[in-house]
Amino acid sequence: MALQCSCSVEWSNAQGVVLRRFKSLTTKLVLTRNDFRDIFIDVSADKGVVHRLALKDIAVHKRFASDGKATIHFKTDKVMMMISNAPVSQLAEFLKTLFVKVTGRKDSPQVKIRDRLLAVKSGSTEEISPINVKDIGRVDVKLEGPSMKKKKLNDELINQSVKKSYLVNLKDKLTDEQREVVEAVNTNNNIFFTGSAGTGKSFLLRYIVNTLPPDVTMVTASTGASACLIGGVTLHSFAGIGIGECTIERGIEMASKSSAAQVWRKCKILIIDEISMVDGEYFEKLDKIAKAVRKRDEPFGGIKLVLCGDFLQLPPVKQGKSRFCFQTKTWAECRFRCFNLKFVHRQSDNEFVKMLNKLRLGNIDPDTAIKLKATSSNLLEQNGIVPTRLCCRTADAQMINQKKIFDLPGKVFKFEAFDSGPTKTLDDHTPVAKSFVLKSGAQVMLLKNISVSSGLVNGARGVVKDFDKNGSPCVQFKCGNTVTIKPEKWIVKTPTGQFISRQQVPLKLAWAFSIHKSQGLTLDCVEISLGRVFEAGQAYVALSRAKSLSSLRILDFDKKHVWANPDVIAFYNKLDRIVESDKMYILGKKNI
Structure with a gap:
């Protein structure tokens, strides 16, 4: 297991005074094992392995793992290893492997000092293999017991801020x-x-x-x-x-x-x-x-x-x-x-995917037009949740939301964000508003993944049913769950490397959105009026927000509202030829 990073290593005396220091911007850290099953980190620079540190009595500090940083404290040897500029996913895998291998090693029989002295001193090591089922089994057995131990394992294996904000789930398979x-x-x-x-x-x-x-x-x-x-x-x-x-x-x-x-x-x-x-x-x-x-x-x-x-x-x-x-x-x-x-993940409706591919290119055949017009009769209202109206202009969406919330009866609840940095920067880089108001009956959309397995994901639609004693909204979602929504934190890294944050309830009014604001979202239920479309691609973006044809309602479909820019069509035709040519070139190289 190897990690490319920048690294600084400091050796100190008992009083904490640094006696010597190693520093390199381009370092390779490798987890290795010797004949006695002892585990080491080999530190390599331009001249090969320059240091070998035994992984015993260590503490790992990973608060800033989401920024590619971690510190390993070799307590007995009084050594500090500071890792920085590491690819986040590689650092997570490196620390996980280190934890599993070192934890599994603790149950292995210790080699007696006499046996070590009598053994042939080859000094050779080999790189540690990736984690396997046996390694996981050893860790599970060792940590069976009280719930506090399980909690400790969970805390050791996963840095929560990394999990929530930065790391892609490594189990997700790439196509x-x-x-x-x-x-x-x-x-x-x-x-x-x-x-x-x-x-x-x-x-x-x-x-x-x-x-x-x-x-x-x-x-x-x-x-x-x-x-x-x-x-x-x-x-x-x-x-x-x-x-x-x-x-x-x-x-x-x-x-x-x-x-x-x-x-x-x-x-x-x-x-x-x-x-x-x-x-x-x-x-x-x-x-x-x-x-x-x-x-x-x-x-x-x-x-x-x-x-x-x-x-x-x-x-x-x-x-x-x-x-x-x-x-x-x-x-x-x-x-x-x-x-x-080419492979579409968002929509599970294959027929709808084929229709969207035609719409993307501005092509509308009679069969597609008939099916899209037929969506006008789709009944999308469910459990008090109405479909989100996608508008061509931001001003139209804002006006609809403001009128709807004003017309609702009942007490107004206002939610103010807690910001640790400039409001303008956080407005530009987080999906939540600095302040907003809700009432019982407000149509809302969730702005953060809370529980993927329960359907509480970014884009999930719901309606506010009530507020608890602390004023937190209780939202019934389209998936059927009713959940009290608490404030969540968004962390923003500025270009200069500073971290600022906004803490706010992860909801927004969802009677209407602009098509521009919906880009990148998948919506549970969508209602669209295409009569005021004014840009190429705008109708396609709006229609592709829906999960399926059955979750979509088009009020005034007319094929003249769907078109693609001819310059872009020409660019994509040329791009496809280049992509195919590159594939043939690569295949040719492999066969030489």
Whole structure:
């Protein structure tokens, strides 16, 4: 079991004075075992193994594991090992393996000192194998007993903040096409991967983030909602030039300020989600700023790009005429290796998936039109829960929610967030409002996964039934569960590495949303009016929020409301040819 990271090791005396220190930005830590079954961490740098530390009488501190950091205290030897800049998923696997192997070793017979002295001193070690069923069995047997011991095991194995906020469940299996993308990210190529709604782009991006060194990887998205879903920041926040309305010269001046320049120079990998909503002019401006600040002429100043998004969904938001990123000279210079994900995970209704694939390309055949029109009679109201209306404009959605909550009778309950940082930043990077009001009967949506197995997931619809004695809302969800909703915490990492948080009840009014705000969500029941659609891809995004045709109601379907941008269609036709060509090239190389 090996871990690539930055590492610092300090040896101290009994008084805590540091006697010597080892430090390396590029370190390899390997769990090894000798002939006596003793377990070690081998610390390797450029010159090979430089230190070997015995794993006995240790304490592991992993409070900041979600940031790729941990500390191992070798108490008897008075040594502290500080790990940083480790890929989050690799660090979690490394610490889990360490815990299981060391815990299982405690029950093994101890080798007598005499036997050690008489043995041939080969000094050889071998890398420890991954965790297997026997290892887990040893840990289970050793920790059987009082509930407190079980709790301790749970605390040791899993850092809760990592589990809740950052780590992808390692048991989730990647599809073959997703695995290809992960492997490509580990090459020197710039990467662009795309796919229709529901193909697992956000899941794959979170998985990729957890395999990369956090200190040099900047995770961004074009919108705050998307940034929140992947644990990143907005692209505007990272770039240090606001929304980019300034000239290139002014942008370079702004980005050259100490804090912004430090972020640009530190960055080696830049991830951008929802790239389709980034205007081409802004994309080119970022390229020029990166070159100037980093003083390098390669595209984006030598930063590796990993881009994700679907250009057949929502286009850039800009006054006047805008260009897509793929229409720029910078895009061509980046020479992206491209992937087009095909397998849809979100919808289980195969017929609906086929219909959505046609709609995405702006194709409406008579049979599809008939079936979509027929949804107008779908009865979606259930247990007091009404379907969420998706509106083409944000102002329309806000007006509907405000009128509905005002018209409800009964006492008003106000919920104020507790913020540990600037309100504007937290507004941009968390899905919950600084303050909002509820009444009994309010239609709401859950904004955080609370219990996946019980159906209490981000996007679950419900209705407020009552409030407990502390004023917490009791919500009946469409899945049938009635739950008292308590405040949850969202943690945001700023581009400079600072952590700020917002604690708030994870609900929002759900009589209506804008189509833009719904991007990335899966909704239990949806009602749509397409009469005011004004952008290519807008109708497709709205329709693809539904889980199935039976959970959708279209009030005024007309095929003229569904269309795709011809420039984007041409781009995807070309992209598919490139993807197929790359596959043939790789197959050819393997067969040589």
